[in-house]
Each structure stands twice: as C-alpha cells, then as structure tokens.
Amino acid sequence: MVTRFILIILLLPFTAFSAGPNKRLIVTFKKDANFVQASRSVQGGAPENERMIVELKEGESVQEAMKQWQDVAHVEEDKILSHFGMTNPSVNDPRADDQWHFFDDFSGIDLNTVWSESAGEEIVVAVVDTGIRPHRDLEGRILQGADMISDTSVSNDGDGRDRDATDPGDWVAPGDPCYQGQSHNSSWHGTHVAGTILAENDNGKDVAGINPHAKLLPVRVLGKCGGYTSDIADGIRWAAGGPGGIVAGLRPNPNPAKVINLSLGGSGACDFTMQSAIDYAVTQGAVVVVAAGNSSLDMDQNPVTPATCNNVVTVGASNKSRQLSWFSNHGRAVDIVAPGGQSPSGVISLGNSGRTTPGSDSVTEMSGTSMASPHIAGIVSLMKSVNPDIAAHQVESILRASGSVMSGMCAVPGRCGGGFVFAVSAVAEASRTIAEDPVLSGSDSINPAPTVPLITRSDDEGSGGACGSVDMSGGPGSFGGGMFIGILLIFMLGNIGKVRRYA
Numbered sequence: 001m002v003t004r005f006i007l008i009i010l011l012l013p014f015t016a017f018s019a020g021p022n023k024r025l026i027v028t029f030k031k032d033a034n035f036v037q038a039s040r041s042v043q044g045g046a047p048e049n050e051r052m053i054v055e056l057k058e059g060e061s062v063q064e065a066m067k068q069w070q071d072v073a074h075v076e077e078d079k080i081l082s083h084f085g086m087t088n089p090s091v092n093d094p095r096a097d098d099q100w101h102f103f104d105d106f107s108g109i110d111l112n113t114v115w116s117e118s119a120g121e122e123i124v125v126a127v128v129d130t131g132i133r134p135h136r137d138l139e140g141r142i143l144q145g146a147d148m149i150s151d152t153s154v155s156n157d158g159d160g161r162d163r164d165a166t167d168p169g170d171w172v173a174p175g176d177p178c179y180q181g182q183s184h185n186s187s188w189h190g191t192h193v194a195g196t197i198l199a200e201n202d203n204g205k206d207v208a209g210i211n212p213h214a215k216l217l218p219v220r221v222l223g224k225c226g227g228y229t230s231d232i233a234d235g236i237r238w239a240a241g242g243p244g245g246i247v248a249g250l251r252p253n254p255n256p257a258k259v260i261n262l263s264l265g266g267s268g269a270c271d272f273t274m275q276s277a278i279d280y281a282v283t284q285g286a287v288v289v290v291a292a293g294n295s296s297l298d299m300d301q302n303p304v305t306p307a308t309c310n311n312v313v314t315v316g317a318s319n320k321s322r323q324l325s326w327f328s329n330h331g332r333a334v335d336i337v338a339p340g341g342q343s344p345s346g347v348i349s350l351g352n353s354g355r356t357t358p359g360s361d362s363v364t365e366m367s368g369t370s371m372a373s374p375h376i377a378g379i380v381s382l383m384k385s386v387n388p389d390i391a392a393h394q395v396e397s398i399l400r401a402s403g404s405v406m407s408g409m410c411a412v413p414g415r416c417g418g419g420f421v422f423a424v425s426a427v428a429e430a431s432r433t434i435a436e437d438p439v440l441s442g443s444d445s446i447n448p449a450p451t452v453p454l455i456t457r458s459d460d461e462g463s464g465g466a467c468g469s470v471d472m473s474g475g476p477g478s479f480g481g482g483m484f485i486g487i488l489l490i491f492m493l494g495n496i497g498k499v500r501r502y503a
C-alpha cells in the first residue's frame with residue numbers, strides 16, 4: 001500500500017531556527033576575504049576553506065548573528081534533503097523475470113535490445129545516497145567510497161566523515177531527535193539504487209543490473225533523518241574528483257565518477273551550494289542524474305532541489321502502464337521519464353532483511369523517482385561506455401530527443417521532458433555523437449534558474465522582517481524581499497519520499 005507523503009512546510013519566520021536541533025547555515029566568505037580573520041567573526045562555526053557551517057544558538061536569529069560577521073558573501077540554510085523511495089510490498093523474488101522495468105519492451109527499458117548496442121564498460125558510477133551494503137550481487141564491484149556525513153546524530157555510525165561508506169541503517173525510532181510522530185525501518189535505499197545500475201548479471205543470484213561492468217563509487221550522505229545539503233554537495237564534489245573535489249576530512253577520490261546518481265531532494269529552489277557542486281562535477285566530465293521527487297508537484301510552481309538545478313538530468317517516474325507514476329513530480333525541469341514503479345508493481349533490486357541494523361542480503365521492491373533515476377544513470381553509463389567523453393549537455397539533449405511520447409498527464413508539453421526513455425536509441429545516438437567539452441548553461445532554457453541567495457553586509461536589518469514566511473505556491477520568485485531572499489524555506493525531512501522496506 002502506497003502512502004501518499006505530503007510535504008510539510010513550516011511557515012515560520014526566519015528567527016525560528018531554534019525550533020529544533022541541527023538548524024545550520026552555510027556561510028561563504030567573499031573571495032578576497034582574509035579567511036582566518038573573517039572566520040573568527042563567525043561564532044560557532046567549523047572552519048573550512050572559504051566556507052563555514054554555523055549552527056545558530058538557541059533563540060538566535062540570523063540577523064542577530066550576522067551583525068558581527070565580516071566579509072560574508074553568501075548565507076543559506078544548510079537544508080536537510082532526503083531520498084525519494086516509497087513504501088511498497090516486497091516480492092523478495094530473485095528472478096530477473098520479475099524485473100519488468102528492465103525487460104518489458106513496453107513499460108520497461110527493453111534491456112535485452114539495449115545490450116545489443118552496448119553491454120557496458122567499466123564506468124565509475126557514484127551513488128550518492130545512504131551508503132551501501134556489501135551485497136553478494138555487488139561482489140567485486142564496489143570501489144573505495146566515502147562517508148560524507150559530518151553530523152554524528154545523522155551518521156548513525158558513531159563518528160563523522162570517514163572512508164567507510166557502509167550503510168549502518170537509517171531507521172528512526174521514537175527516541176531519535178528527528179522523530180516526527182512516525183517511526184520507520186531502515187531503507188537500505190543506496191543498495192537498492194546501486195543494484196538497479198550495476199548488480200551482477202547472469203550469476204544465478206538475485207537480480208540483473210543495467211551495466212554489469214560498471215564500478216560503484218558509494219558516497220554516503222543520507223543517514224537518520226536525511227542529509228545536509230553541505231554534505232551532499234561535498235559528496236558530489238568528492239565523487240567528481242580533481243582539484244575541486246578535495247573536501248574537509250577525507251582523502252581525494254582516486255576514481256572520479258563519470259555518472260553521479262542523486263535519488264534525493266527536498267523542497268525549494270536549487271541551492272547555491274548544490275548548484276556549485278553540480279557545475280563542478282559537470283566540468284569534470286560527469287553526468288549528474290537526479291530524481292524529480294515524489295510529491296506530485298508541478299515543479300514550475302513548486303521548485304524542488306536538486307531536481308530543478310541547472311546542468312542535471314532530471315528523471316520522472318513511470319509505472320507499469322507506461323504512464324507517469326501518480327506521485328512523480330513534473331514540469332519543465334524534467335528531462336526524461338523512466339520506470340520508477342507504482343504499487344503494486346515496484347522496481348525490483350537489492351536490499352537487506354534488517355529492520356534496524358543490517359541483516360542478510362535480500363531482494364526488495366520499491367517505487368519512487370528514486371528508482372527511476374538509477375535507470376537513467378545506468379543508461380547514461382552505457383552511453384559513456386560507447387563514448388567516454390560525451391558531455392553532460394549532450395547526454396541531456398540525446399535523452400530528450402530520443403524519448404517517446406507518453407499518454408495521460410505527460411501528453412501535455414513541458415511536463416515530462418522528452419517523455420519515456422528510449423534507451424537503445426539513446427545509446428546508439430551517443431555512439432554516433434562527437435564528444436564536446438562540457439558546457440554549463442548559466443541560464444538554462446530547459447530548467448528554471450536557481451535562486452542564488454546573495455547576501456550583502458547591508459545595515460538594513462529591518463528588511464529581514466519582510467522574509468517572515470514562505471509562499472510555496474509562487475515558486476522561487478515569490479519569496480519576500482530583503483536580505484534573505486531564497487533561503488527561507490524550512491522544511492521537515494523524512495516526510496518527503498520516505499522508504500519503508502517490507503522484506
């Protein structure tokens with residue numbers, strides 16, 4: 001039984017940061033600032049290069065805190081995002097025959113035909129998610145990953161960032177700080193997502209995967225309650241490797257990802273921190289694939305991050321009737337639609353039997369745009385297999401152009417991008433395409449532009465009062481005036497696309 005999750009938006013004034021634990025800000029200093037001096041002016045932060053994470057004191061407003069700050073260029077809330085899986089019954093059936101989303105030539109991606117175009121090469125695919133279980137169907141495929149979760153109340157592994165991306169479970173019990181009236185079992189969400197992309201084929205175990213030659217780079221960013229934007233953004237950068245991929249607390253990634261899957265998100269316009277990380281990954285040659293989200297929202301009116309960021313491939317979900325799943329977000333930001341399932345026919349992939357801490361390997365069924373996104377990430381890894389240097393904007397264009405018409409809700413232009421993915425055509429087109437250098441779309445005509453919160457050291461503190469509430473109906477342009485435009489969205493996590501496992 002699918003439960004319809006509802007976005008809970010708290011209409012709170014900005015001074016309400018004391019409402020719960022872990023209300024944090026990302027403070028970015030001006031480029032020419034003396035970082036040591038400037039960071040001393042920002043109390044309660046953890047210094048990093050040109051950026052600090054600041055937790056406000058009980059009852060302290062941003063306006064009050066900012067009075068003492070020097071050389072600050074941007075301030076935005078370090079929002080917590082969560083994954084986009086949904087509740088579904090488990091079939092716990094190990095046969096690929098049940099993976100309609102792969103093998104059905106109507107509602108699935110028709111993998112048998114796709115494999116005639118490319119059986120896949122060793123492409124590094126990052127799954128930026130809840131971490132990974134060392135599932136038997138992923139044996140020999142998992143690279144050295146990273147656990148990017150800095151807050152120990154979220155990490156659930158007893159420490160902050162570390163080199164072990166193993167998923168310890170993300171269950172929430174009534175005693176947990178993020179408990180919101182509903183407990184849930186561990187999701188093993190990252191393992192499910194990874195299995196769709198690259199589970200071992202033809203080994204007599206469990207399920208098939210789209211690119212059985214791909215290597216998995218697990219980046220753990222979601223724990224109990226979800227994950228902070230700053231950790232997710234750092235996870236994207238680290239996964240992409242290179243000079244901009246060096247993040248606090250971790251060694252550089254020796255295996256830069258060419259595909260990065262983000263089956264996660266939250267409400268609100270694309271954050272400055274998130275967009276910067278995505279843009280960096282794209283310039284490094286990665287394709288960033290993101291889930292549209294499960295709130296049945298028209299994202300033209302109600303932006304979702306990172307789904308409405310620029311330079312990403314945004315994926316909506318379809319059901320076994322090849323129509324948009326009822327829960328899937330839609331709008332101009334959607335580039336392509338892929339199977340994400342819908343009760344009673346979810347996506348079948350890898351799981352774990354543990355309700356809290358890990359148990360044994362299993363096969364589970366889940367539905368969500370979280371499950372649609374890794375279908376596209378897997379297909380993109382096949383496109384990269386035939387054309388390793390193909391740029392993100394080329395991949396996006398090919399997917400959009402090759403998609404096929406859908407009926408129902410998606411018949412309306414501008415709701416579902418290129419429509420239902422036509423994987424074999426996309427891979428064939430990729431092999432014919434001459435790779436270009438990555439190009440960033442500063443003002444993407446396809447995606448709504450992100451709201452970049454520019455904070456000036458204005459003395460006009462009175463303007464903060466105009467920012468006391470958030471109007472979700474009007475999109476990013478509807479936020480009140482004043483210094484904090486675009487950073488006011490406070491939302492509860494874990495209410496968006498929670499996953500419950502029934503194994």
Ligand SMILES: [Ca+2]
Nearest residue numbers: 157159160162
């Ligand atoms: Ca840790």
Ligand SMILES: [Ca+2]
Nearest residue numbers: 147157162164
């Ligand atoms: Ca860890």
Ligand SMILES: [Ca+2]
Nearest residue numbers: 200205206207
């Ligand atoms: Ca298998």
Ligand SMILES: [Ca+2]
Nearest residue numbers: 312313314335
């Ligand atoms: Ca896009």
